[in-house]
Amino acid sequence: MILQPLLDIAELCVRRGIIHAVIAPGSRSAALTLAFARHPSIQTKVIPDERVAAYVALGMAQQLGKPVVLICTSGTAALNFAPAVAEASFLGVPLIVLTADRPREWIHQQDGQMIHQDSVYGKHVKEAATLPADYSHADSLWFIERTMNQLITQAEEHPQGPVHLNVPIREPFYPKPQEVFAYGSPKVILRSSGKSQLPLSVWEELLEHLESTDRVIILAGQQVISDQLLITLKQIKEELGIPVVGEILSNLHGNFITHPDIFLASTDAELLEDLQPELVISFGDAYVSKNLKLFLRKYKPRYHYHITARRELIDPFQTLTHQLNLEADSFFQELLETLDWRSFKNGDDEPETAYLTQWENAERKSLQLIRSYFQSMQTFTEFKAIDEVMSVLPEHSQLHLANSMSVRYANFVGTQKRIQVFSNRGTSGIDGCLSTAVGAALTTDQLVFVLIGDVAFFYDRNALWHPHVPANLRIVLINNSGGSIFRMIEGPRQQPELETFFETRHQTSARNTARDAGLDYWHVDSYEELEKSLPVFLLDDSKAKLLEISSDAQVNQNYFDQFRSLMKGI
Numbered sequence: 001m002i003l004q005p006l007l008d009i010a011e012l013c014v015r016r017g018i019i020h021a022v023i024a025p026g027s028r029s030a031a032l033t034l035a036f037a038r039h040p041s042i043q044t045k046v047i048p049d050e051r052v053a054a055y056v057a058l059g060m061a062q063q064l065g066k067p068v069v070l071i072c073t074s075g076t077a078a079l080n081f082a083p084a085v086a087e088a089s090f091l092g093v094p095l096i097v098l099t100a101d102r103p104r105e106w107i108h109q110q111d112g113q114m115i116h117q118d119s120v121y122g123k124h125v126k127e128a129a130t131l132p133a134d135y136s137h138a139d140s141l142w143f144i145e146r147t148m149n150q151l152i153t154q155a156e157e158h159p160q161g162p163v164h165l166n167v168p169i170r171e172p173f174y175p176k177p178q179e180v181f182a183y184g185s186p187k188v189i190l191r192s193s194g195k196s197q198l199p200l201s202v203w204e205e206l207l208e209h210l211e212s213t214d215r216v217i218i219l220a221g222q223q224v225i226s227d228q229l230l231i232t233l234k235q236i237k238e239e240l241g242i243p244v245v246g247e248i249l250s251n252l253h254g255n256f257i258t259h260p261d262i263f264l265a266s267t268d269a270e271l272l273e274d275l276q277p278e279l280v281i282s283f284g285d286a287y288v289s290k291n292l293k294l295f296l297r298k299y300k301p302r303y304h305y306h307i308t309a310r311r312e313l314i315d316p317f318q319t320l321t322h323q324l325n326l327e328a329d330s331f332f333q334e335l336l337e338t339l340d341w342r343s344f345k346n347g348d349d350e351p352e353t354a355y356l357t358q359w360e361n362a363e364r365k366s367l368q369l370i371r372s373y374f375q376s377m378q379t380f381t382e383f384k385a386i387d388e389v390m391s392v393l394p395e396h397s398q399l400h401l402a403n404s405m406s407v408r409y410a411n412f413v414g415t416q417k418r419i420q421v422f423s424n425r426g427t428s429g430i431d432g433c434l435s436t437a438v439g440a441a442l443t444t445d446q447l448v449f450v451l452i453g454d455v456a457f458f459y460d461r462n463a464l465w466h467p468h469v470p471a472n473l474r475i476v477l478i479n480n481s482g483g484s485i486f487r488m489i490e491g492p493r494q495q496p497e498l499e500t501f502f503e504t505r506h507q508t509s510a511r512n513t514a515r516d517a518g519l520d521y522w523h524v525d526s527y528e529e530l531e532k533s534l535p536v537f538l539l540d541d542s543k544a545k546l547l548e549i550s551s552d553a554q555v556n557q558n559y560f561d562q563f564r565s566l567m568k569g570i
């Protein structure tokens with residue numbers, strides 16, 4: 001039966017500029033599926049594995065900066081969206097999750113595909129609502145329209161995030177041939193808010209703190225950064241002598257300090273004291289570097305301002321003194337203009353750069369260290385193989401870094417190129433790294449590279465099991481036959497259970513997966529083979545590709561240990 005209000009949900013999404021939907025098949029959700037599938041302005045992708053579908057939607061929404069709709073049937077289908085919903089929540093990605101449900105009087109009545117779906121995602125959605133199972137009363141229609149407008153607004157407002165609409169549907173599920181299938185005219189209700197302004201006293205206090213010390217750093221967490229903000233940060237560095245520090249996931253693209261994970265591993269207390277800030281201004285999301293966290297927790301700044309739209313106080317270094325609910329672009333622009341004007345007024349032409357020089361020296365030493373480490377390495381290791389791959393990535397491509405060692409190795413190597421780098425660091429799960437990259441590749445024309453370990457890859461193999469695998473996807477599979485991170489970190493590596501209980505060693509190759517999914521495939525285990533395959537792997541042609549790089553876990557461990565002791569001596 002056609003449920004007009006559900007057709008109108010699709011129409012409302014279009015009216016609010018939401019035109020992408022990822023659908024996992026099911027019968028109870030048929031009304032939702034048809035509403036979105038038949039709408040001429042909506043682009044749909046059908047993905048049977050709900051966990052994959054949700055991560056693909058996450059990858060798409062992250063690219064678009066707009067919500068993507070996710071649809072599934074009732075029961076455990078809805079639970080399988082949960083990992084990606086949690087990631088979207090912590091990463092700040094907008095998703096509109098529509099789950100079909102049985103009407104609530106059927107719970108515990110031994111009917112199939114029925115679980116507790118009300119608020120099934122808990123605190124991982126910005127808002128959740130369940131519709132009444134009645135689609136005819138005028139008040140129901142008013143509620144549905146208003147609620148859907150509210151959910152879209154919630155998903156889009158910063159910090160963006162997922163929202164959930166649970167939709168109880170009674171049989172019959174499918175329209176009869178003679179039924180009229182026509183979209184209505186749902187009302188768009190917009191909620192708007194003005195630009196938030198910092199109270200003058202807070203602004204004055206910040207300026208006072210800034211002007212009382214030369215030891216200020218700007219710290220950039222994970223984010224997609226705007227070109228305008230990059231220009232502003234460069235000016236802040238050059239005109240005010242303030243170091244701008246980040247990681248590969250901060251997307252600073254050269255010119256800044258991006259290897260703190262190397263030089264902050266140093267055991268030289270004098271160096272670390274020299275780098276200790278008085279004032280930190282941070283923005284963006286999570287950091288990969290443990291060394292950065294340990295450094296700031298030990299060498300604490302006196303003041304720490306964090307710029308974010310989030311309501312929770314965010315204090316990963318246990319140093320937070322102020323959190324400002326502002327947009328980073330305009331905040332740093334205003335900061336630059338104000339400080340420039342004040343130093344001009346005071347006749348300070350040249351900025352004090354001694355502190356900046358200390359950070360830049362540490363950065364330079366880190367780059368020298370990693371270059372000479374790779375130059376002297378003849379043996380085949382995954383770390384150097386990753387360096388070689390990263391050195392040939394084309395400008396204006398994307399790099400998705402899977403959790404585990406991939407994101408860590410890549411953070412050590414870094415990049416100076418204009419490559420957008422992404423990673424599921426909201427919750428750091430290994431379960432949807434490939435699917436997220438597939439979603440991104442479906443949404444951009446750029447080449448999308450994903451650097452991924454074998455456990456994360458095989459775990460998420462269904463990312464390639466649907467008809468939408470895009471030609472611009474390039475998978476670099478770092479196969480060391482297990483979860484090697486466990487032999488890199490203190491704790492598991494010392495246990496006799498390492499291989500069986502932590503690494504989960506295996507002998508699986510991706511050859512058959514590549515064949516099943518119709519990907520071009522190469523397997524390499526030497527630098528010669530890697531160099532030979534890279535030019536073809538990089539070709540921007542009509543087929544997705546998988547490059548499997550095999551290496552020995554013990555050898556990788558030995559060389560990584562060597563790198564670690566080099567870092568300590570920096």
Ligand SMILES: Cc1ncc(C[n+]2csc(CCOP(=O)(O)OP(=O)(O)O)c2C)c(N)n1
Pocket residue numbers: 403404405406428429430431452453454455456457480482483484485486
């Ligand atoms: C969903 C989920 N389950 C378990 C973990 C814990 N975990 C972190 S890394 C890892 C192993 C990853 O192995 P692999 O992808 O081969 O990468 P490598 O360690 O070899 O770099 C595991 C199981 C996790 N992060 N996410």
